[in-house]
Amino acid sequence: MVEVTLWGSLSAVAGGKARHEIEAKDIRELFRKLAEQYPGIEPWIDRGIAVAIDGTIYRDTWSKELPPGAEIFLLPRLAGG
Amino acid sequence: MNFDPRFSGRQFASVGTRPIRPDGVDKVTGRARYGADFNMAGQLVGRVLRSPHAHAVIKKIDTSKAEKLAGVKAVITAKDLPDLTDGDAAMYDILDNCMARKKALYDGHAVAAVAAIDARIAREALKLIEVEYEVLPHVTDVDEAAHHHAPLINDQIFTEGLEEKPAKPSNVTKRTQFGHGDVHAGFAKADFIVERSFKTEQTHQGYIEPHACVASVNPDGTADLWVCTQGHFVYRQHCAQLLGLEASKLRVTSSEIGGGFGGKTHVWAEPVALALSRKAGRPVKLVMTRDEVFRASGPTSATSIDVKIGASKDGTITAAEATLRYSCGPYAGSWAEIGAMTAFACYKLENVKTVGYEVLVNRPKTAAYRAPSAPMAAFAVESAVDELAHELGMDAVDFRIKNAAQEGTRASYGPVYGPIGIGPTLEAVKHHPHMKAPLKANQGRGMACGFWFNFGGQTCTDLNIGMDGSVSLAVGTVDVGGSRASLSLVAAEELGIDYSHVKAIVADTSSLGYNDMTDGSRGTFSSSMATISAARNAIKILKDRAAQMWDIPVDDVVWEKGHAIAKGEKYGNLSPLSLKDIAAKSGTTGGPIAGHSELVADGAGVSFATHICDIEVDPETGATRVIRYTVVQDAGKAVHPTYVEGQYQGGAAQGIGWALNEEYIYGKDGRLQNAGFLDYRIPVCSDLPMIDTQILEIPNPNHPYGVRGVGETSIVPPLAAIANAVSNAVGVRMTHIPMSPPRILAALDAEREG
Numbered sequence: 089m090v091e092v093t094l095w096g097s098l099s100a101v102a103g104g105k106a107r108h109e110i111e112a113k114d115i116r117e118l119f120r121k122l123a124e125q126y127p128g129i130e131p132w133i134d135r136g137i138a139v140a141i142d143g144t145i146y147r148d149t150w151s152k153e154l155p156p157g158a159e160i161f162l163l164p165r166l167a168g169g
Numbered sequence: 170m171n172f173d174p175r176f177s178g179r180q181f182a183s184v185g186t187r188p189i190r191p192d193g194v195d196k197v198t199g200r201a202r203y204g205a206d207f208n209m210a211g212q213l214v215g216r217v218l219r220s221p222h223a224h225a226v227i228k229k230i231d232t233s234k235a236e237k238l239a240g241v242k243a244v245i246t247a248k249d250l251p252d253l254t255d256g257d258a259a260m261y262d263i264l265d266n267c268m269a270r271k272k273a274l275y276d277g278h279a280v281a282a283v284a285a286i287d288a289r290i291a292r293e294a295l296k297l298i299e300v301e302y303e304v305l306p307h308v309t310d311v312d313e314a315a316h317h318h319a320p321l322i323n324d325q326i327f328t329e330g331l332e333e334k335p336a337k338p339s340n341v342t343k344r345t346q347f348g349h350g351d352v353h354a355g356f357a358k359a360d361f362i363v364e365r366s367f368k369t370e371q372t373h374q375g376y377i378e379p380h381a382c383v384a385s386v387n388p389d390g391t392a393d394l395w396v397c398t399q400g401h402f403v404y405r406q407h408c409a410q411l412l413g414l415e416a417s418k419l420r421v422t423s424s425e426i427g428g429g430f431g432g433k434t435h436v437w438a439e440p441v442a443l444a445l446s447r448k449a450g451r452p453v454k455l456v457m458t459r460d461e462v463f464r465a466s467g468p469t470s471a472t473s474i475d476v477k478i479g480a481s482k483d484g485t486i487t488a489a490e491a492t493l494r495y496s497c498g499p500y501a502g503s504w505a506e507i508g509a510m511t512a513f514a515c516y517k518l519e520n521v522k523t524v525g526y527e528v529l530v531n532r533p534k535t536a537a538y539r540a541p542s543a544p545m546a547a548f549a550v551e552s553a554v555d556e557l558a559h560e561l562g563m564d565a566v567d568f569r570i571k572n573a574a575q576e577g578t579r580a581s582y583g584p585v586y587g588p589i590g591i592g593p594t595l596e597a598v599k600h601h602p603h604m605k606a607p608l609k610a611n612q613g614r615g616m617a618c619g620f621w622f623n624f625g626g627q628t629c630t631d632l633n634i635g636m637d638g639s640v641s642l643a644v645g646t647v648d649v650g651g652s653r654a655s656l657s658l659v660a661a662e663e664l665g666i667d668y669s670h671v672k673a674i675v676a677d678t679s680s681l682g683y684n685d686m687t688d689g690s691r692g693t694f695s696s697s698m699a700t701i702s703a704a705r706n707a708i709k710i711l712k713d714r715a716a717q718m719w720d721i722p723v724d725d726v727v728w729e730k731g732h733a734i735a736k737g738e739k740y741g742n743l744s745p746l747s748l749k750d751i752a753a754k755s756g757t758t759g760g761p762i763a764g765h766s767e768l769v770a771d772g773a774g775v776s777f778a779t780h781i782c783d784i785e786v787d788p789e790t791g792a793t794r795v796i797r798y799t800v801v802q803d804a805g806k807a808v809h810p811t812y813v814e815g816q817y818q819g820g821a822a823q824g825i826g827w828a829l830n831e832e833y834i835y836g837k838d839g840r841l842q843n844a845g846f847l848d849y850r851i852p853v854c855s856d857l858p859m860i861d862t863q864i865l866e867i868p869n870p871n872h873p874y875g876v877r878g879v880g881e882t883s884i885v886p887p888l889a890a891i892a893n894a895v896s897n898a899v900g901v902r903m904t905h906i907p908m909s910p911p912r913i914l915a916a917l918d919a920e921r922e923g
Contacts, residue, residue, distance in 0.1 A: 135259075144771075145775075148769040159584060163510070163584070168688035168689025
């Protein structure tokens with residue numbers, strides 16, 4: 089079980105809650121379970137969500153494991169120059 | 170990922186040295202080939218007809234007269250680029266931006282294009298195209314556009330991110346919010362509060378090379394595109410989707426690039442050139458003029474930002490809040506969102522809240538510009554931080570050091586930081602001789618901090634070892650800032666050979682697996698990770714070949730300093746085999762020796778910088794002169810320090826132009842008034858002092874060498890550092906960028922008039 093924090097706009101489509109307890113071993117499973125629970129999140133996942141695990145931001149490595157007790161924060165996937 | 174990306178703390182032989190740049194001679198002698206330097210037999214000249222109106226319905230386009238003109242081989246409109254985006258809203262916007270479909274949404278929006286046998290005929294043909302417009306009311310100012318009475322740019326857009334879905338459409342496409350704690354409680358604890366509003370005007374990336382390409386579509390559905398871009402694989406994806414081509418049949422080759430800075434991260438003219446070529450049956454070269462570059466490509470957001478920061482008497486910030494409105498051009502974007510995330514990222518804050526509003530205006534589609542959106546937010550926040558330090562009676566650097574984020578701090582955008590460099594950059598600035606240098610009359614000193622995320626992404630690299638032992642390295646990230654030299658150093662480091670034996674090229678899209686574009690300061694970070702991985706894969710093969718040559722088990726072979734060594738006393742008589750020795754025998758030990766790598770380079774470390782600036786202001790004219798400028802920035806590990814310094818200096822130079830002169834000026838008719846370098850003034854060498862740099866190296870734990878991206882952060886602090894310097898010089902807080910002479914004089918006059 090990991091605790092996941094969603095940024096403001098995303099929490100609006102996740103029942104208005106910023107913090108969620110989810111049983112997920114990696115980013116892929118986290119996204120799948122969030123989408124199952126809150127279908128409104130799916131378009132956001134398609135558009136791109138970055139996952140900060142203990143402060144390190146992962147954008148594409150969906151196989152990245154979510155260590156128990158890690159701080160997990162979902163962020164918008166951003167553009168760079 | 171097939172290798173361990175964690176920082177290892179190794180000693181370096183090649184990395185950190187400063188060899189002469191491999192592309193330098195070609196560039197200074199004119200041999201280097203940029204976008205417009207490529208030609209194909211029988212190629213036509215492409216030209217684009219653009220809307221003179223800021224906002225207008227396209228009622229009818231009659232191309233018949235142009236088509237009949239001798240020498241014209243193709244004329245296209247939006248009908249020749251049918252919508253194949255299949256519900257992908259972002260791609261639809263790119264398509265509509267390449268060629269207006271129903272409405273012209275800004276002055277310069279493409280409405281038709283021609284391909285002719287020469288430029289004169291192409292220009293003449295444009296004059297023969299008859300477009301019937303219904304001119305609509307327009308809005309170009311970000312604050313006016315956000316008002317509910319403003320002309321509506323897209324009646325299908327309802328503001329996202331509000332608690333309740335709005336009943337009416339709006340130019341405000343999205344609201345986003347970040348932060349933690351309770352800002353009301355935080356402000357209640359404050360002894361001092363600074364609250365101000367700031368504006369920044371729209372600027373262009375100002376790349377010297379205009380957008381340019383040569384497109385050739387063949388009857389069998391294959392196509393070639395030679396183009397100046399930051400990401401040829403991304404351009405291939407975009408063009409293939411928009412033209413209905415199979416990606417594998419569209420070969421895209423990137424030219425040398427005369428600057429991009431985010432402005433060449435998505436397609437503009439390329440689908441138009443391909444559509445012209447498809448219709449004409451001949452190659453088409455399309456090169457934008459400077460006027461077109463300004464009117465129809467690039468620019469960053471114009472912004473309007475409100476900031477409120479409170480602190481207790483001991484200098485601790487108790488609360489911070491910002492509302493940020495960013496213009497997006499006529500298409501939805503996420504520019505204010507990035508500003509809202511980066512605004513307070515430098516600080517350790519218990520109570521922080523930022524709200525971003527994305528605003529549509531009748532200006533060109535906003536594009537990324539080097540740490541997009543962060544410089545404007547930093548300008549507003551760092552100006553207020555400076556003012557608050559002054560009110561507290563604290564030194565501006567000490568105040569920032571007291572409140573700086575550190576490892577374990579919850580970032581204002583959400584997560585908790587790992588090891589970061591904001592504290593060390595501030596300490597370096599505090600002790601820098603620049604801070605103690607005397608100032609003369611009418612001179613002021615300012616400093617400011619900046620933050621940028623940095624990204625990684627999909628990356629693919631091939632490393633091939635020739636039979637003579639030389640190494641060719643094929644990478645897929647376009648070299649915008651010296652990555653071919655840096656990546657050659659990395660390959661040399663891993664293989665244990667001299668840099669001079671490695672030659673890096675940027676491979677075309679048919680020769681290498683997919684690569685994300687060079688953005689987000691990712692070029693050297695990502696491709697160095699893939700190069701390390703590819704080199705290590707090659708070393709496995711080299712060891713295997715050495716084992717064959719010695720006829721010993723491969724497990725008994727180690728690789729050290731460019732040589733295979735048989736380990737153990739029983740092999741005492743075996744001399745080490747060099748890479749060159751092994752390569753020479755490759756034909757009989759299993760064939761070519763190569764290392765490949767395909768990976769997602771995630772875990773790019775965030776980056777911080779602190780800048781110092783001295784400015785002299787002429788109080789009679791408002792003219793400014795940059796007297797001295799110093800950049801201090803964390804690079805993680807500087808692979809090629811000269812290039813890193815170049816990135817620091819380049820970012821500072823662009824920031825200086827943005828802070829002091831550059832701005833898009835629109836007339837009441839919604840037309841751009843200064844679409845050229847005479848009237849849109851970027852700094853030239855004579856405007857700038859030597860920009861001093863200091864590289865800090867706080868290793869990124871997620872890269873084998875500790876590398877962080879360095880390309881973008883350097884443009885984040887200058888707007889604020891210069892505004893603080895000007896404000897200190899004239900004694901008036903400057904709140905509007907650029908601080909051009911008329912704007913400084915107006916601020917001085919307003920102060921005198923009370």
